[in-house]
Amino acid sequence: MDYDVIIVGASIAGCTAATAYGRAGLRVALVERQRSPRAHKTLCGHFVLGGAHDVLRRMGFWQPMLEHGAAVTTGLGVWTGAGWIVPPPDSTVPPAVSLRRSKLDPLLRGIAGATPGVDLLVGHRVVGLVEEPSGAVAGVVTSGGGSERTVLRGRLVVGADGHRSTVARLARVAEDSAPNRRFLFWTYYEGATTNGPGDGQVWPLDPDVAVCIPSDDGLTQVGVFPAKDRLAEFTAERVAAFDRFVARLPDGPSLAGARRVSNLVGTTDYPCVRRDPAPRPGLALIGDAATASDPVPAVGCGWAFRSAAWLADATAEALAGGGSLQRALRSYRRAHRFIDRYDALGRREALAEPPTALQRAVRTAAVSDPEIARRLAMFGMRAADPSVLLNPGVVVRALVGLRARRPRGGPSRTPARRQAEPTGPAGPAQGLRPGPPRRTADEPGPRLTDRP
Known part of the structure; x- marks a missing residue:
């Protein structure tokens, strides 16, 4: 034939x-x-990133997906030790969708x-x-x-x-x-309440990652991507380890009274x-x-x-x-x-290595700089070439912004938790795994105020 x-x-x-x-x-x-x-x-x-929005519209898939209950995400909050990164509402970042x-x-x-x-x-x-x-x-x-x-x-x-x-x-x-030096598990909750900004959150931790994303039928998807040095913990008691991980997320979802409606889904190796x-x-x-x-x-x-x-x-x-x-x-x-x-870029981030100083600077600057936050969101949604974020102009802007925020007459102050360029739906990232904050003599205390 x-x-x-x-x-x-x-x-x-x-x-x-x-x-x-x-x-x-x-x-x-x-x-x-x-x-x-x-x-x-x-x-x-x-979780279909916003970079695919034009294709979904052109193919006539977008509206049928919504009619089947898909959840639309217009702004992801990304946690950092210096505060939350939230793209400005008028940033024209295309929406993501989850079905x-x-x-x-x-x-x-x-x-x-x-x-x-x-x-x-x-x-x-x-x-x-x-x-x-x-x-x-x-x-x-x-x-x-x-x-x-x-x-x-x-x-x-x-x-x-x-x-x-x-x-x-x-x-x-x-x-x-x-290789991929992280593994992953997620589940769905009915009745969960989110506490971070935006209509979904990403926690780039060091070297772990967590996400909280709205899904269809009013469900909330909570996922964790720990580094493989925590694999034994999850192998011994998977559900308990998952629950401990999520419970320690700063401004994490409130699950008291929520009902888990699925088993844990995931794998310990995803090359x-x-x-x-x-x-x-x-x-x-x-x-x-x-x-x-x-x-x-x-x-x-x-x-x-x-x-x-x-x-x-x-x-x-x-x-x-x-x-x-x-x-x-x-x-x-x-x-x-x-x-x-x-x-x-993703292959390098999958190695779960510590972030560079420039990565930390860009992420910290994005907390208070709407333009860098917008570029970070465009990068995370794969809605533009990587150069939208990875270019000398963004680096200079981030470094100048950090210098302007330094206290006069004192040493440079860095966030209590190590920072990185975000990952998950917010882009490649590293951070600190959830838990009690660590700080040195010149670091401020913690501010507990991010996927297809």
Whole structure:
């Protein structure tokens, strides 16, 4: 059976690409190994950063997500030892959105499957590739569970099948894996009360991270990302360790009277995996199949939506008109460099190393400087190139601001807790793990006044 595009994996990236290609008038096979229409990814924080807002609007996904109860976050508060960072309300930072995958995946699959030109093939597992003598990928071989095999041929094969991508393995695509020195767990509460500013909070601690994010159905998602030197504590008594961690967050959520409505979800190891997004003629990778980044900055879902849209934007015309697909795939690879630049930063932050002095200076300055706070939020929402924050002008502004705030005639004073450039939805970060404040002779006392 012949198609213009064969997409393997019917989750966020695959459904987005299939919908875009179908709307462009192309014939699309959307291959999904799961048979259940309710199948969904479970290990996903489902916080879609604001950088994906334009894609969600353009694809027509935003309003259906809201109709399914998605929670919108317009301003994250980021805790620091010097105070809270809150972007100004008129900062034009695009909103984030959160919808649990148990709702999101079936919603997107339904939209894709109803798009003219898209054949949703559930219960089909890819077991081989069709390869031309030239080395180009020209299709896939699927199995429905028995001995029978189905051959699907197409001009473009798209791997949207996650960080353990079968398509990438069968195509012998090189994999660049990097360590992650944190692990993660989260759960959902009904009736939780948040105490920090904004409609969600991030605590960049040192070297741990915690988040409190509104989710669908009025639930609150609370997640922790401890460094692996605390793994034994969580292995011994996972729930108790989680509760202790959250209880010690400064201005953390009030959970007295709240009801936990899920088990802890998480993993003790989540390596960072990166592959060439256009590794062979006739083959492209999107979402986690191309880049599975550190989950702390909550980038996964946004990268899935955006990489799928970028691929369709770059290749639909060539596929429809018989133009140069290789040239179109090179254009997609160039667009994907936006993700690559952020992933390089995320890999460094995943090492959970102490922050630099400049990182501490920028974060401290953002507490009282609205422009730096805005840039930090744009960076955290992946709504602009990393240079929006990582540039000499921001550093100079931060250092000048800190100097202006120093007391005259005395030594430089630093926050009671070590600072860093924020992480999680607020950007890469480090800080101190929650607990009693530590201070030296020249430090002031603590001020207890931050994801796809």
